[in-house]
Structure formats: C-alpha cells, structure tokens
Amino acid sequence: MIYQKYVKRILDITLSCASIIVLSPVMGVTAILVKQKLGSPVIFKQKRPGKDEKIFTMYKFRTMTDERDEKGELLPDSIRLTKFGKMLRSTSLDELPELFNIFKGDMSIVGPRPQLIKDLVFMTPEQRKRQTVLPGLTGWAQINGRNDVTWExxxxxxxxxxxxxxxxxxxxxxVKTITKVFVREGINAKGMDTAEDLGDYLLKQKMISLNQYNMLTKKAERL
Incomplete structure (x- = not known):
C-alpha cells in the first residue's frame, strides 16, 4: 500500500526523467526520420481514459500516413501503416513520447495499458476497475502476450x-518487457497489423448486437 500510494509515483518521476535524458538522442533521430518518411505532425496525439476514467492526451511517434480515398476518408490502417511505421511499433520506439505522460502524472511506468475511449464503453463494470490506477507504459498483460492476447x-x-x-x-x-521488445514478440494480433477494437471484437464474436454496438459507439463519441 505504501509502495502504491507513495513510492511508485516517485519511481515514475525518477525513471521517466532519467529515461528522457538518456534517450533524448534516440528520440531526436526518430523524430527526424518520422518527419522525413511520414511527414507532420511527428507526434501523434490521442485522447485516452486514464485513472478514474479521466481523459488525457497520450503522445506517441506517428506510425501511419494520412492517405485518404476519393471521398476524403482515411484509408484502412493496414494500408496507412508503412514498413517504417511497423519497424517503430515492433521496436516500441513509437512509445517513447509516453515518457512525458509518465513524468506529467498521466501514466505510470507499469500499469494496465491505456485503451481507446471507445473501448471503455464496451467494458463491463468489473473490467472498468482497471481504470482505478494509472495506465502504464507496460503492464502484466504485455509480458503475457503484448498485443497477441485475447481481450478476455x-x-x-x-x-x-x-x-x-x-x-x-x-x-x-x-525486465520482461525489455526482453520482449528485443525479441519483438507478440507485436500484433495474429493476422492483423493493428489491434482490434473491443467493440468490433464483441460484435464479431456475437457477444453484442449491432444495435448495442451502434448505441455504445455513439456514447463513446460524446465522451
């Protein structure tokens, strides 16, 4: 309890600050490459639910292009995710800007990974208990499969x-996270370039109806 309430935050500040300083050359080079290969903005910002479901802005290096179809709609992730973007994800270099989220207090080094806002509305009350702590750069689920693990x-x-x-x-x-990053294990779900949204998974598995899916999707848009 003392560790969780006091020590964990002190370690988060210390480790994130030290990591930002040590890895600043790596982040600098990565930013330049992202700018050259994918364009601006270099940093991808996205709203995510944090502790107590408070919404915060999470930072990552951009890994996808902004390619659109003739109607102006973004093309599927599998098309916009370039070879360079896949490399950033497989090495977890795209996650480095989250160190600033940790330093700010939005996240922790270790905790449940921050999911999408639209995933939150599809969670059961029991599953939403994961939001009672700060989301993490890595977590228990990540060392037990990273992205190649079922939602359950x-x-x-x-x-x-x-x-x-x-x-x-x-x-x-x-320690186990560092090992998995080096061996590039469990980067993607089988047969997919990007992780499947919870709502899409539940609908595909027929665990919710199309009406429920649409209703909850609209609810997420209001958050």
Missing part, C-alpha cells in the same frame, strides 16, 4: 495486477 485474457491480467501491486512485481514486468 488482457482484462484478466489487468485485474490480476491490481490485486498485487508491488515493487518486485513492477521490476519483474519492466
């Missing part, structure tokens, strides 16, 4: 983490 298992791991937040567990998660 992802939530199971997130809730398991909440039951036992400790320095030793966080240390173990950080």
């Amino acid at each position: 298992d992802k939530f199971k791991y997130d809730l398991e983490y909440l039951k036992n937040i400790s320095f030793l567990k966080d240390y173990k998660i950080i």
Whole structure:
C-alpha cells in the first residue's frame, strides 16, 4: 500500500526523467526520420481514459500516413501503416513520447495499458476497475502476450495486477518487457497489423448486437 500510494509515483518521476535524458538522442533521430518518411505532425496525439476514467492526451511517434480515398476518408490502417511505421511499433520506439505522460502524472511506468475511449464503453463494470490506477507504459498483460492476447485474457491480467501491486512485481514486468521488445514478440494480433477494437471484437464474436454496438459507439463519441 505504501509502495502504491507513495513510492511508485516517485519511481515514475525518477525513471521517466532519467529515461528522457538518456534517450533524448534516440528520440531526436526518430523524430527526424518520422518527419522525413511520414511527414507532420511527428507526434501523434490521442485522447485516452486514464485513472478514474479521466481523459488525457497520450503522445506517441506517428506510425501511419494520412492517405485518404476519393471521398476524403482515411484509408484502412493496414494500408496507412508503412514498413517504417511497423519497424517503430515492433521496436516500441513509437512509445517513447509516453515518457512525458509518465513524468506529467498521466501514466505510470507499469500499469494496465491505456485503451481507446471507445473501448471503455464496451467494458463491463468489473473490467472498468482497471481504470482505478494509472495506465502504464507496460503492464502484466504485455509480458503475457503484448498485443497477441485475447481481450478476455488482457482484462484478466489487468485485474490480476491490481490485486498485487508491488515493487518486485513492477521490476519483474519492466525486465520482461525489455526482453520482449528485443525479441519483438507478440507485436500484433495474429493476422492483423493493428489491434482490434473491443467493440468490433464483441460484435464479431456475437457477444453484442449491432444495435448495442451502434448505441455504445455513439456514447463513446460524446465522451
């Protein structure tokens, strides 16, 4: 309890600050390459639900182009995600700007990964308990499959983490995360370039109706 309430935040500030300083050359080079290969803006900003479902702006390096069809609509992610973008994701270099989110207090080094706002409305009350702590750069679900894990298992791991937040567990998660990044394991769900939204998954699995899907999607748009 003392670790979770006081020590964890101190470690987040210390580690994120040190990482920003040490990795600043890497982030600088990455920013230049993103600018050259994908254009502006270099930083991708997106609203995500954080602790107690408070919405914050998460920062990442851009990995996709803004290619659109003749109607002006964005092309599918699989088309806009370039080879360079895939490399950024596989090495987790695109996640480095989240260190600033951690330093600000929006996120923690370790915690449940911040999902999309539209994912939040499709979660059950039990699953939404994951929002009682700061979202993390990495988490228990990430070392047990990263993105190649089912939604059910992802939530199971997130809730398991909440039951036992400790320095030793966080240390173990950080070390295993570094290993997974180096071996580039579990980057994508099988057969997919980007992660499937929770609502789309539930609809495909016939766990919700099309009417429920549309209703909850509209609810997410109002958040």
